[in-house]
Amino acid sequence: MxxxxxxWTQLAVLALVIALLPLFFPSGYYYRVGALIFVNALxxxxxxILIGYAGQISLGHAGFAGIGAYACALAPEHLGLxxxxxxxxxAVVSGIMALLIGRPILRLKGYYLAVATLGFGILVxxxxxxxxxxxxxxxxxxxxxxxxxxxxxxxxxxxSGGEFWYGVSGFVLLIGAWLALNLFDSPTGRAMRxxxxxEVAASTVGVDVARQKLRAFVISAVYASVAGSLLALQNxxxxxxxxxxxxxxxxxxxxxxxxxxxxLGATLGAAILTLLPQVLTVFAEYEQLxxxxxxxxxxxxxxxxxxxxxxxxxxxxxx
Amino acid sequence: xxxLNVTGLGITFGGLKAxxxxxxAVKPGEIVSVIGPNGAGKTTLFNMISGVYMPGRxxxxxxxxxVTGTPPHLLARMGLSRTFQNLQIFQDMTVLxxxxxxxxxxxxxxxxxxxxSLPGMHRRAAKARDGAMGLLTRVRLDKAxxxxxxxxxxxxxxRLEIARALALNTRILLLDEPAxxxxxxxTEEIDHLIAELAASGIAILLVEHDMKLVMRISNxxxxxxxxxxxxxxxxxxxxxxxxxxxxxxxxxxxxxxxxDG
Numbered sequence: 001m002x003x004x005x006x007x008w009t010q011l012a013v014l015a016l017v018i019a020l021l022p023l024f025f026p027s028g029y030y031y032r033v034g035a036l037i038f039v040n041a042l043x044x045x046x047x048x049i050l051i052g053y054a055g056q057i058s059l060g061h062a063g064f065a066g067i068g069a070y071a072c073a074l075a076p077e078h079l080g081l082x083x084x085x086x087x088x089x090x091a092v093v094s095g096i097m098a099l100l101i102g103r104p105i106l107r108l109k110g111y112y113l114a115v116a117t118l119g120f121g122i123l124v125x126x127x128x129x130x131x132x133x134x135x136x137x138x139x140x141x142x143x144x145x146x147x148x149x150x151x152x153x154x155x156x157x158x159x160s161g162g163e164f165w166y167g168v169s170g171f172v173l174l175i176g177a178w179l180a181l182n183l184f185d186s187p188t189g190r191a192m193r194x195x196x197x198x199e200v201a202a203s204t205v206g207v208d209v210a211r212q213k214l215r216a217f218v219i220s221a222v223y224a225s226v227a228g229s230l231l232a233l234q235n236x237x238x239x240x241x242x243x244x245x246x247x248x249x250x251x252x253x254x255x256x257x258x259x260x261x262x263x264l265g266a267t268l269g270a271a272i273l274t275l276l277p278q279v280l281t282v283f284a285e286y287e288q289l290x291x292x293x294x295x296x297x298x299x300x301x302x303x304x305x306x307x308x309x310x311x312x313x314x315x316x317x318x319x
Numbered sequence: 320x321x322x323l324n325v326t327g328l329g330i331t332f333g334g335l336k337a338x339x340x341x342x343x344a345v346k347p348g349e350i351v352s353v354i355g356p357n358g359a360g361k362t363t364l365f366n367m368i369s370g371v372y373m374p375g376r377x378x379x380x381x382x383x384x385x386v387t388g389t390p391p392h393l394l395a396r397m398g399l400s401r402t403f404q405n406l407q408i409f410q411d412m413t414v415l416x417x418x419x420x421x422x423x424x425x426x427x428x429x430x431x432x433x434x435x436s437l438p439g440m441h442r443r444a445a446k447a448r449d450g451a452m453g454l455l456t457r458v459r460l461d462k463a464x465x466x467x468x469x470x471x472x473x474x475x476x477x478r479l480e481i482a483r484a485l486a487l488n489t490r491i492l493l494l495d496e497p498a499x500x501x502x503x504x505x506t507e508e509i510d511h512l513i514a515e516l517a518a519s520g521i522a523i524l525l526v527e528h529d530m531k532l533v534m535r536i537s538n539x540x541x542x543x544x545x546x547x548x549x550x551x552x553x554x555x556x557x558x559x560x561x562x563x564x565x566x567x568x569x570x571x572x573x574x575x576x577x578x579d580g
Contacts, residue, residue, distance in 0.1 A: 179434045186433035186440055187419075187426040187447075190412070194420040197409030200371060206395035206424040206487055215430060261411075 007181040010264050014177055018170035022163075031162030032234075033278055038169035039230045041270035042176045044254045045263055046223025049180055051252070052261035053189055054216035055196030056106070057114040060121025061251050064094040064221040065228030066128055066243025069143075070135060072232040076144040083146050087229040094225035095218050102217040107210045109199070113217070121248050128240035140239030143232045165234040172230060176223060177263045183219075184263075192216050224251070246288065253291045257298050259305025268307050320383075322347050322522045323399075323491050328367055328377035329546075337363045338546045340377070343539075345491065350513065350523040352533045354557075355543035356566060361526045362404055364543070365495050368524070369401045370394045381491070396424060398490035402480040402497060404526070410469040417468050417479055418454055421486025422447035454482040458512065474505035481512065491522040498529045510536060534558065542566070 021034060043065060050056050071090025075081040081089060097120075105116045128135050135141060149164045159167070183189040191212045195202040203209050232238040241247065250273065258269025273294070277284050302309045321344035329339045338360040345351045353361050366372040368379055370391040379387045381397055400421075409417050419426070426447040432440040455461040458478035463471060468479060477497055484492055494513065498506040510532055517523050517536075527533050533540065533554070540557040542550040544566040550557055557563055 182436035183434055186436070187423055187428070187444070188430055188433040190416055190420050191423050193412055193416070194409050194423075197411060198407040200391070201403065201407035201409070201483075202420065203391040204369060204371075204395060204401050205421040205483060206392050207420070208392045219434075 007185065010181060011174065011178055013264060014267065015174060018174065022166070028160055028162050031160065031166040033275070035162065035165040035169040035234055036231075037267075037271045037274045038166075038173040039227050039234070040251070040254060040274050041267040042169070042173050042230070043224040043227035043251050044258070044266040044270045045173070045176045045180050046220035046227075047251055047255040048260060048263055048266045049183060049192075049223070050216045050220035051255055052259075052266075053184065053196065054192040054213055056213055056216060057111065057252070058117040058217070058220070058248070059114050059245075059252065060117030060119070060124075060248050061220065061224045062243050062245070062247035063117070063121035063124035064098065064224035065231070065247065066124045066240070067094045067097065068225030068228030069232035069238045069242045070128060071225075072229045073141050073143045073238050074134065083144050083233060084148075087226060087233075090229050091222045091225045094221045098218040098221035099214065102214045106213040106217065113213075117248075118245075121243065121245055125240050125243040125245065128243055135240070138240060140237060143236050143238055145236065146233050161234075165230075169230055169234070172226065173267070176226075177267070180263050188212070188215065246291075249288075249291055253295050255305075257294055257306055259308040262305065262307050265305050265307030269305065272306075321345060322382060323368070323524065324378075324380040324383075325368065326378045326380070328364065328374050328379065330363060330367055330372060330375040336546050338367065338543075341541075341543065341546075341548045342377075343541045343548070343551065345522045345524055345539075347490070347522050348517050348520045349538045350517045350525060350536055351539045351541065352525040352527060352537040353541045353543060354527070354530070354533055355549075358545075359543040360546040361543055362495060363546075365401065365493055365524075365526060369399065369493055395487050398488055399493070400484040400487050400489045400491070401493035402477075402484050402495055404495040404499065406473075406476050406480060408468050408476050408480060410467075412468055413464065414455065414460055414466050414468050414471065414479060415448070415451055415464040418451040418483050418486050419444075419447055421483040422451060424487055425450075451482075451486060454485055457485075458482045459508075474501045474508075477501060477505070477509065478512070481509075485516070489521055491524065492516065493524045493526075495526045496528060497525070498527060498532055506532060 022031065025031065043061065047061065050058055068090035071093060072083050072086045075086035075089050076083050101116055101120055105112050129138050149159060149161070152159060191202065191207045195207055195209045195212055199209050228242055231242060254269040254273045255266055257272060258267065259265025277287065298305065323345040326342050328341045330337050341364060343351065353364060355361055363372065367374040370389050373388045378385060381399060386394060386397065409420060426443045428439055428443060452461060452464065455464055458481060460475060460479055460482065463475065471479065481497065497509050501509065506529060513523055513525070514536055525537070537554055540552065540554055541548060542557060542563050549562045549566060550560040
């Protein structure tokens, strides 16, 4: 079980990995892969809060990633907003959307959230695909540069695009992990975990079950949105795929694979499933097949996910 | 003045009157037991009082205020708390975290303080932790505080549930079969605990099958059969009541017949 001390250990492990990994990079290309892993891990950490803490499932989180991504593409062009502020705008819009969807749905018991978010994700992806005039349709659109790298260059710190985004994504992931770990061992986090354990018991000790589920949903939506924004900014280009159903499934599979209750596990899950298509190019064509297989195998053999199962085994041996 | 007043309470499940026209009252510091054969409607009665079920008829009053059909988390704010017949423990959380969840109402501040781990959150958390450890000591689980709750024995889980229920500023505690499945030693521990709680001024409403326990500690007993109140009074009166004896003997006969069949 995680304790307050466990929080700093986990953050230290994560920080060390982010800092030391580049020593093993054979080429600059891997900075790009690393940045992509961190961005995926960020949205999966959000899902740890929703699925792992509060026990709710969303099948449409890519919708929020889409809102975040297109906020960064559209707001600078149409509203003249700085791309950095567009990230915040996207997060606010995603949070409000989550509030609007979650409020009526989360009063109900059962898997209504999964169904509602499934619909929401598909809706966002359809709007992004069909509103050609605004979004460029399935071809996507370009995203304005953040401008921060040029600023650093003027200050005498020359970074490649890959290096810069590796650093930024790693830093944002660390903040996301810190927030999620804070939440775990807080009154709100305990309330979320309590309702996950037993809704009726949680409510009899004063937990407003619907309200806490809604909080978890909104927070996780903001995570996905920020991750979508970072993806758009670092690629400089965005297509509606970011909001696609497969991306939602990918996120849930990463969370389940790594360990849905564990922030570090989520990062590991994101790393494995981001790397796989890079290593095995054939994977790209069978992505859906592989994701399905991973999900089934994990559910059968490692229901708690990779990292918690390994940790348990090591502890078991130690005793 | 009664703390809890139940008047004409009833509920119907698909044409079956699970509980019908039940009335009674509980005063602070008093132990009131609800007894009756299996299926008499005791747990259903509890679920209506604690807001888990919406009563079909009748009224529940807490401190003179009508709270009929109020959801459990709002009743918790008013000091009504309960345990469950089939344990409802947060299995994946530590023993301490289970009780801390009970401090939710006193402990929780803004979500931002929780996310950012602000000092205010730590102050509240430290206070709650002290209180929770105190409660765990009271139910003799303080040494198990950092264990995962799922690893505790059945009797210990029963005590943990009581500790968690006491974490809110509990004024009335509903205990649904706290001694079920416990051995003689564990039952005696729970017996002492309940008496202690009542002595400290908490009103206790108890559902229990262990008649020895009920007769020993109750101030007042309400007997249910087929959802209706068939008798009420102090232990001596109730145990002599011909209707009560008939209900229990009848139940035993049917149970014996079931066992033979």
